[in-house]
Amino acid sequence: MDRGLFFVIGDFFSTFGSAASASRAVEAGRKPRPSDLKKLGIDPAAFDRTGRF
Template structure:
């Protein structure tokens, strides 16, 4: 495994965790998360918008 692929994997993991934190903070604050962050987590933004919040 080359150094480039190791750093790329670490960078992708950090980006994924960052998106998870941003989305969870938005939901907790009763805001709509950014569509790009939802997509990075594998969540369809249109389907997320249909979720009823109580």
């Protein structure tokens, strides 16, 4: 095991956490944090244009 493996595992959990956080925000009718959207590869400005919030 080297640092690369730990980085990949940490990045996986970080991405999963961002997905869960964004999902909870949308379900509650709130706008997700821009940092969570960026981590998921979603442009926050484009998300604002969806018209749901």
